Amino acid sequence: MGGLPVSTFKPLDINALLEEIPVMTAFIADYYKDIETYPVRSQVEPGYLHRLLPDSAPRFPEPLTTILDDVRNDILPGLTHWQSPNFFAYFPGSASNPGILGEMLTAALNVVGFNWISSPAATELEMIVMDWMAKFLRLPREFTFSGGGGGVMLGTTCEAIVGTMAAARDAALARIGFEGITKLVIYASDQTHFAFQKASKLVGIPPANFRVIVTSTASEHALPPESVRAAIDEDLARGLVPLYICATVGTTAVGAVDPLAPLGDLAREYGIWLHVDAAYAGACAACVEYERYFEGLDRADSFSTNCHKWLLSNLDCCCLWVKNPGSLVSSLSTDAEILKNDVSEAKRVVDYKDWQISLSRRFRALKLWLVMRRFGADNLMSHIRSDVEMAEQFERMVEKDERFEVVAPRRFALVCFRLRPKKGGSCEMNRKLLGEVNASGRAFLTHAVVEEKYVLRMVVGATLTEERHVYGTWKVIQDMADGIVSEEYH
Amino acid sequence: MGGLPVSTFKPLDINALLEEIPVMTAFIADYYKDIETYPVRSQVEPGYLHRLLPDSAPRFPEPLTTILDDVRNDILPGLTHWQSPNFFAYFPGSASNPGILGEMLTAALNVVGFNWISSPAATELEMIVMDWMAKFLRLPREFTFSGGGGGVMLGTTCEAIVGTMAAARDAALARIGFEGITKLVIYASDQTHFAFQKASKLVGIPPANFRVIVTSTASEHALPPESVRAAIDEDLARGLVPLYICATVGTTAVGAVDPLAPLGDLAREYGIWLHVDAAYAGACAACVEYERYFEGLDRADSFSTNCHKWLLSNLDCCCLWVKNPGSLVSSLSTDAEILKNDVSEAKRVVDYKDWQISLSRRFRALKLWLVMRRFGADNLMSHIRSDVEMAEQFERMVEKDERFEVVAPRRFALVCFRLRPKKGGSCEMNRKLLGEVNASGRAFLTHAVVEEKYVLRMVVGATLTEERHVYGTWKVIQDMADGIVSEEYH
Structure with a gap:
């Protein structure tokens, strides 16, 4: 038969882990010691790794040191080193000591917090940390649990967008009927992240109904509220249903800032969902000198930022806040017998599975708690x-x-x-x-x-x-x- | 100003990490030493943690040992211990030494592999490991890269379902026009995981078009192909467009197995996408004695399983294979200037951002490579x-x-x-x-x-x-x- 006899195979063996973690730690320390010597952007050619590795898994166990040798020799040359101090591309993906320690602890506890009962602390710590982060970022009180709203930790901003668009869509369809899905319209600028267009298509809104409003150097690439209003009025005249405005603080290309206050007023006037994406620049909301860029945020329905970008929280760590959690829950909740339990039935708790696309979720709050x-x-x-x-x-x-x-x-x-x-x-x-x-x-x-x-x-x-x-x-x-x-x- | 002077604040400090990791390791070892003494399902009351923690983040740094004391005293009692040997609930979320070490290494390298160039090894190792896993699971060759298909690592099965449904939807809408979205129909059984119903709604298919076919004890809760055929014929007669069949190997409630071969024949006959969800039982495909349950899988369009369930790969680790990656890519790809690069433009590489909902992605392949x-x-x-x-x-x-x-x-x-x-x-x-x-x-x-x-x-x-x-x-x-x-x- 080969392999170890069943009785001696211990896939989770803490004594062995006590020997393995120092080996891994030494590897990580070496990596960081040498990090400035690697080409920041990998210089390998497509297909390089295929030529180095076998084409199927081994039948028998291999030692950790052998594998780490392969990481050193075969994997590191193929990395683009996001943690290199000479990495200035895209937006950062910032690692930190507590970010790494938090991921380690999350992996070791390995609980699945899809609903409250499946690990109460995972849900409750997330609620607390999301309120902490909201306060740190000086967000309007209405986005906190203590202010009647609430936050959720997701993997990426893309998930935040899909979730909020689905919530806005389902509230609209409840009014106009499902056939109306082809009439819903989304508004963004030519600087808005492409994730919005992808999300809009994903939730079933016709690609032709995604309005890309032109910005200009003259207005510093900000979404002009008057153009949005004109587009909305035109769509209304054509019998369409304006649904969702994407505003950005810190766009991807140039870091432009859309004017939240007039966009917020517009959204309220027409009853449109306003999402504010500050995936990168959200961290700046903590500093009073950036206050002006976030003015009007109180008029938005939702706000998201990636703490894995600039807030030292390692991948993945997107924070989404909504003013009305009920809108998310009524679009994304499920009510399966298999997960029924007394506290959920009595609506005494938050079940985060109803705030996101997926059922399973990692205990990300531990990491953000450690970082803060x-x-x-x-x-x-x-x-x-x-x-x-x-x-x-x-x-x-x-x-x-x-x-x-x-x-x-x-x-x-x-x-x-x-x-x-x-x-x-x-x-x-x-x-x-x-x-x-x-x-x-x-x-x-x-x-x-x-x-x-x-x-x-x-x-x-x-x-x-x-x-x-x-x-x-x-x-x-x-x-x-x-x-x-x-x-x-x- | 408070806090440390800027110049001494080192958020990523390997010397400090070399001191901190052993502290965290000792905490984890203690946790596992005591794990059998904790109530498996947490016994706390809703809101317990709110009463124990402050309501905002500290201004100044706190020592790791203080935080770990709080984890011990405040968080552990609120955990439902998925790693307890007396945990028999839901489906397992299995941790292992290489699962933990893999997460640690992934967090330490912290690269973001959204496209090939952003870290070539992240993409290439994932392609290799997905082929390894496909072979280990004895999947039909057409699901491997070497056989013309391919696999992608996602967080959860929910993402796999949303992605494949969107791919099927967009292929259909390309034929019948966008207005046809209200005519698309999904087929599942009353035992199918509720994630399919949620995904169907998420991608904009009318909830009324989700067919729940009744199963019975007599047929061991398997989806009866003849009932699916009857439902399809009825829908066609009403002018609807059958889109997607959900088949399951190992349903959540009782572990039932849908008959893949006749369902696959049916799907081919009508040109319907067949997805096979083996979130839990997929691991069994590796063992020859379960071969009969996977017979006919060669007729499916896509297959997914969660290696974080039974294959010791810690959260999160869902594997999705498709026979025709082009169908996923044509639904989920984006073509933003900001990410343009020579190798992607020349279509010489896989850019995994086009295989999933999100842009950013963790380097999960490292973990699965370590496990295998x-x-x-x-x-x-x-x-x-x-x-x-x-x-x-x-x-x-x-x-x-x-x-x-x-x-x-x-x-x-x-x-x-x-x-x-x-x-x-x-x-x-x-x-x-x-x-x-x-x-x-x-x-x-x-x-x-x-x-x-x-x-x-x-x-x-x-x-x-x-x-x-x-x-x-x-x-x-x-x-x-x-x-x-x-x-x-x-």
Whole structure:
């Protein structure tokens, strides 16, 4: 038969774990010791790993050290190192000590908190931590449990969008009948994250009913309320049903901020659901100097942010708050016999399965609780501010080099910049610049296209980034630019 | 200002982590040392934690040991201990050493593999591991990448269902036009998991178009193909569009198995998507003695199972395979400028963001790779077989006690049983029995209602469960039954 006899196979063996965890810990420590030596963006070719690994699982156990050797030799070269201090791409995915410890504890307890009874502490700690986070972020009281609303921890913002759109949709369909689904309309800007369009299609709203409102440099890429109103009026005149407005604080391409107060007034006037997506910039709500960007949030129906982006909470950790949890629950709840229990029946508890797409859920609240307690509110704010300060320094360096220009106003820790094109508006030299920087392995940045301009995005937010990494990366960019600009003159 | 000065705040500090991990490890070891002493199902009252914790986050950092003391004193009593060897409820959520180590490593590397370039190894290892798992489970070759299909790791089965339903829906709507969404019909049985009904509503299919086909004890609660055919023909006659059949291997209530071969033939005949949900029992596909239950799987369009249930892979770890990845991708893909890169543009790689609801995703493949390599295929099969053996022992004990009856044929490691009602069909005594067993804290079981019979479900699957726990739990049940049966006679 092979393998160990059944009686000696102990898949969960704490004595063995006490020996294995130090081995894994040493591996992790080595990884971080060397992290600056790896190319930030992986330089492997598609299919590289297929050539290195066998094509089926082993029949017999392999030692942990063998596997970790393979991680070192085969996996690490294929990683794009999100924790490298020279990672400035996308938006950050920030790790931290309590983030890692929290995931470890969550995995070790491995409880499934789909309803209250399946692990009461998982639900109750989540409710408490979501109120803590709401207060830390200075959210309107109506979003907290203590203020009549409530929050839920999800994997990603995409789930938050799907859930709130489904809630808005089902409230509308209850009024107009199911046939009306083809009449529902969603409003967003050309800067809104593509996840909204995907979610809208996913919940069955015709792709043709997703309105992409044009923004402009003149209005700093914010969603213009007057254009939204015009679109709504036009849709109403055509017999359509305006359903949901997507507003963003800190858009993906340039970090633009939609005006929440007038959008909120509009949404109320027409009875439309307003969701505010602050996946990246939500963390800034904690700092009073960003208060103006969140003004009017009290008029929104829901708000979400990813603590795994800028709040040191490791993947995955999206926080969604709603003013009216009943709207989520009436769309997403299920009432299966198999899960019936006295406290749920008596409606004495929150059953988070009714707040999300999925039934099963990890105990994510432990991690966020550890992060908030190990760091404290003041340190979390300092962390945001210090990243913003480094981004400001970068912006100043860009402004001082006359070959470059900053392309959109910097609001958070994202700087959009490019080489000024000499003649016409060729994007080629900036595309080339980015390609060379990333191919060097010394830093990783990504791009956006803003009104046909190809721009480089520099986001300061990786946990380990210090001033020297920002300066060093600027030096790499300047060096690469030297070659490109001189070519351009030949 | 309070807090540490910015320059000394190091949220990701490996030297500190080297001190903290041993503290966390010791906490976890203590937890497992004591795990049998805790009531399996938490005995707290709703709102208990709110009374113990402050109502906002601390301003200043707190020591790890203080937080772990609070976990011990405040959180553990509120847990329902899924890792207790006396946990026999729902379906298991099984933890293991490599499951915990895998989560630890995933959290430490903290890469976000939404597309290939964002961390090539995350995508490529997932493709390889999904082919490994497909082979281990003896799935038809067409589900593997090497056979033209492919697999993806998701958080939960719910996500697998939503994704495949959306794919089926969009293929149909491409033919019949978007207005046709109100005509689409889904077929399931009265034993199908409620997640399908929720998913169907979520993707915009009218709740009235979800057909719940009746099953019976006579056909062992399997979905009868002839009833599905009749329902389809009736729907076609009414001008509706049959879309998607949900088949299950190992239903939640009693572990029933739907006949895949005739359902698959039917699905092909009518051009309907067939999804096979083996969330729990999928693990058994690895063992040749269960081959008959998976016969006809080659005729399905998609198959999913949760390795976090019975395959020792900790939350979360759902595996979905599809025969035609293009159908998923054409429904779920996005083409945002911000993520454009050469290899994706050239279609040389898999971008898993196009296979799922969400954009961001954790590097789950590491964990499953660790589980498969650390244990080896033979041990994983032994693990399944040893749980089934314990369930058989339990079943025999139930059968020997004439006060009890086994209510449905046992197929996997789930035994459905009840106290035989003396007069009439009162469910009360079994409800009472279950309540008393769970209130004792000595074991945790859940229930189902099968053709109006209230039955207790005993699922053997927690990683630490040994024969003595199964015997001990049977003894607890018998003792509780003594009191109830004697009352019944008074």
